[in-house]
Amino acid sequence: MTNTRSAITGIHAYVPDYVLTNSELEKMVETNDEWIASRTGIRERRILKGEGLATSYLGEQAVRGLLKKTGTKPEEVELLICATVTPDMMFPDTANLIAYRTGLKNAFTFDLSAACSGFLFALTTGAKYIESGMYKKVIVVGADKMSSIVDYTDRATCILFGDAGGAVMLEPSKDGNGIMDSILHSDGVGSENLYQRAGGSLKPASHETVDAKEHFAFQNGRPVYKAAVAGMAGVVKEVMQKHNLAAEDISWVVPHQANLRIIESVANMADFPMEKVMVNIQKYGNTTAATIPLCLWEWENQLKKGDNLILTAFGGGYTWGAIWVKWAY
Ligand code: UT7
Numbered sequence: 001m002t003n004t005r006s007a008i009t010g011i012h013a014y015v016p017d018y019v020l021t022n023s024e025l026e027k028m029v030e031t032n033d034e035w036i037a038s039r040t041g042i043r044e045r046r047i048l049k050g051e052g053l054a055t056s057y058l059g060e061q062a063v064r065g066l067l068k069k070t071g072t073k074p075e076e077v078e079l080l081i082c083a084t085v086t087p088d089m090m091f092p093d094t095a096n097l098i099a100y101r102t103g104l105k106n107a108f109t110f111d112l113s114a115a116c117s118g119f120l121f122a123l124t125t126g127a128k129y130i131e132s133g134m135y136k137k138v139i140v141v142g143a144d145k146m147s148s149i150v151d152y153t154d155r156a157t158c159i160l161f162g163d164a165g166g167a168v169m170l171e172p173s174k175d176g177n178g179i180m181d182s183i184l185h186s187d188g189v190g191s192e193n194l195y196q197r198a199g200g201s202l203k204p205a206s207h208e209t210v211d212a213k214e215h216f217a218f219q220n221g222r223p224v225y226k227a228a229v230a231g232m233a234g235v236v237k238e239v240m241q242k243h244n245l246a247a248e249d250i251s252w253v254v255p256h257q258a259n260l261r262i263i264e265s266v267a268n269m270a271d272f273p274m275e276k277v278m279v280n281i282q283k284y285g286n287t288t289a290a291t292i293p294l295c296l297w298e299w300e301n302q303l304k305k306g307d308n309l310i311l312t313a314f315g316g317g318y319t320w321g322a323i324w325v326k327w328a329y
Contacts, residue, residue, distance in 0.1 A: 005178030006127035006138075006170045007328035010072075012065035013166035013297035014058055015284060016048040022159070029155040036159045037282075041260025045162025045285030047147045054088040056097040058165030058290070059143035063102045066139065066167045074103035078135040081126050082111050083118030083142045083289040085196075085316070086149055098141060107139075115194070116256050116315025117184070118142055118289035119166070120323055123311075124182040126170050138170040142289035149196060151216035160258070161217070162285035166293020177306060177328035183239050184321035190227060193220040194316035224318075228262050231320040232312045233269035239310065239322045240270070247271040249308055251327075252299065256313035257281035257291040266312070288315070303327045 021044045022033040036042055048058060059082055067074060082095035095109035114121040119142035126138040143165030152158045170179075198214035199205045205215060232255065240246070253272050255263045260281055267277050278295040287294060292311055296303075303309075307327040314320040 004131055004133060004172045004174060005176070005180070006130035007173035007178035008168045008325065009171045009328060010066050010070035010169040011166070011293060011296045011300055012062050012069055013164065013290065013294045014061035014065065015046040015164045015294070016058070018047045018049050019044050020047045020162070025159055028152055029158060031155045031159055039261070040160060041279070041281045042159065042285045043282045046164060048145050048163040054148070055084050055086045055143050055145045055165070056088045056094045056101070058145060058163060059094065059098040059141040059167065060101045062141060062143065062165040062167035063098055063139060066169055067102065070169050072137065072169065075106050077104045077107045077137045077139055079126065079129055079138045080104055080107045080109045081122045081138070081140050082109070083114065083122040083140070084111055084144050085113055085115050085118065085288060086144045086146060087111055094143070095141065114315065114319045115317055116258060116286070116288050116291070117313040117319035117321055118315070119292045120182065120311060120313050120321045121184060121319070123168070123179065123323060124184060127179045130170050130172050136172060139167055140170060141165060141167045142293050144288035144290055146217070146286070146288055149215065149217045151213055154216070156221060157217055157219055160286050162287050164284055164287035164290035164294050166290045166297055168293060168296070173328050177326040180324040180326055181239060181243060182321060182323045183235050185231070185235065185319065187318050190224065190316065190318035193224050194218070225259065225262060227318055228258060228314040229265045229269070231314045231318065232266045232322070235320055235322040236266065236270045236310055236312050239324050243324060245308065245324070250276065250310055251307035252303070252309045253277045254292055254295050254309055254311045256315070257284065257295070258286045258314070305329055
């Protein structure tokens, strides 16, 4: 390893135009705006509509904007990682499709699957290619077309999820800013509380699996809720204690957006006032791998060089983690 850190030097995100509101969901399943807003904080979410438009499209739009904003020539990018649980297809990888459509001729690509923690896992992985000195320009994408695996007759899940994509540029930094540390965890104990029952090698898609709606996302919400609060609060404290960081040292907490009540509990347990916590769940719902880049994109103008950020997420698996970032621009 060199002394080089990996810094986020640009961010862009994309949300589709179609807004699925709570009142529209009221017409589809037995639910109501009051229940959804008070239990989750969500008012609306975006849905990608259109023939042939999949997760790669969400990622492609984010990457196009990122290349433009950062003045990067496509052929300069050496690696693109896409975190997603809704790949266009099992193979080829969605990262490959995004790179092809955005002209990243010299990049090698792969997808990374860690559910709602995918962006944190991919960011850490991408950063290592910069820190090792191997590459100078890496793009990390978090993108999910959750509407493709949501059962719009199941009120327990269909109110939660939305579609979006976000992308960051990683480059070497020698001024002390950048990705300072990551603590990431996986524990298969939660594998049956949040998963897609069929469509993989365990239960390949068949008429029976489709009839049983097993290709949709299934969630047993309560145990996931408890594990999410404990997991994120624990790992946020872990990274802060490891580096002697106090709540006052942190400018922004950037949490995965699954449920406003989870975010508030984590902030409370780690002693952060909500003013320091990025929250946009009311507009986008849970966009799985895209929530964290979507927040960074919306708050980009408020971020200052040297700001300490704590990124944290929890998702299916279980998977969870926290990353300490010193904002680099
Ligand atoms: O992002 C990856 C990680 N995922 C998470 O972090 C999500 C964690 N879980 C959650 O956020 C929450 O568990 C949910 C938002 C999914 C559910 O909230 P909850 O407060 O745990 O509700 P519940 O599942 O315990 O259901 C409470 C009641 C039930 O009725 P009864 O049995 O009390 O009569 C449900 O049938 O609410 C009912 N319910 C609904 N009512 C109106 C469930 N969904 C709905 C709905 N509208 N959409």
